[in-house]
Amino acid sequence: MASWRGDAGIALLTPRPDRRPPDAAAIQDQLAALTRRGVRRAVTSALANREQDGFLAAGFEVQERLHLLTHDLDTIPGVQTDVTLRRGRRSDRDGVLAVDHRAFDPFWRLDAGGLRDAIDATPSSRYRVAVSPEVVGYAVWGRANERGYLQRLAVDPGRHRQGIGTALVADGLTWLRRHRVQKVAVNTQEGNTVAVAAYHALGFRSEPEGLTVLAIDLPGLP
Numbered sequence: 001m002a003s004w005r006g007d008a009g010i011a012l013l014t015p016r017p018d019r020r021p022p023d024a025a026a027i028q029d030q031l032a033a034l035t036r037r038g039v040r041r042a043v044t045s046a047l048a049n050r051e052q053d054g055f056l057a058a059g060f061e062v063q064e065r066l067h068l069l070t071h072d073l074d075t076i077p078g079v080q081t082d083v084t085l086r087r088g089r090r091s092d093r094d095g096v097l098a099v100d101h102r103a104f105d106p107f108w109r110l111d112a113g114g115l116r117d118a119i120d121a122t123p124s125s126r127y128r129v130a131v132s133p134e135v136v137g138y139a140v141w142g143r144a145n146e147r148g149y150l151q152r153l154a155v156d157p158g159r160h161r162q163g164i165g166t167a168l169v170a171d172g173l174t175w176l177r178r179h180r181v182q183k184v185a186v187n188t189q190e191g192n193t194v195a196v197a198a199y200h201a202l203g204f205r206s207e208p209e210g211l212t213v214l215a216i217d218l219p220g221l222p
Contacts, residue, residue, distance in 0.1 A: 024057035046211035081163030095135030148184035155213035
């Protein structure tokens with residue numbers, strides 16, 4: 001359990017992938033403990049259908065539905081852009097977060113802790129920035145065994161259609177293929193048709209089953 005986007009009043013609940021999904025009783029025990037700590041709201045990570053039953057039975061409701069897309073690394077897109085890609089540095093943090101805030105709705109924006117969590121979410125990661133000369137985009141990729149994950153991709157809205165996102169995706173796919181990754185996954189909001197179309201153009205395919213973020217408001221202690 002972690003905080004959501006650095007807000008200590010909102011808890012992020014993430015089921016362990018190597019264990020059975022928690023049942024309603026276990027979740028209600030966790031919610032009671034969170035209430036005693038003064039947490040006012042709990043939000044889940046993006047859940048597959050098989051992971052949701054216990055949360056729904058415990059009173060959670062749908063916060064957001066997500067598309068799940070995958071890439072088999074069969075074709076890596078060509079790149080035409082005048083920006084420079086390099087490893088992300090600590091000094092890039094403010095520029096990266098500024099781009100992130102311009103690219104995403106408030107619920108999905110990262111703070112410094114969220115950025116760090118995205119980078120640390122998998123055993124191996126690749127954190128790249130696009131500069132021109134200021135930060136105009138960034139990507140965080142993760143790798144766990146033969147699975148790859150596009151944890152975060154953001155391009156400054158004022159620099160769309162300049163090949164920046166394509167360059168960041170091609171860079172990450174090349175890194176994953178070099179490490180013999182078999183499949184890469186990314187998710188995006190169900191209503192974000194622009195992002196879905198962009199991912200399709202980059203070789204990602206929509207999976208028939210999407211993901212869901214659930215949430216619940218917790219009663220305050222008397």
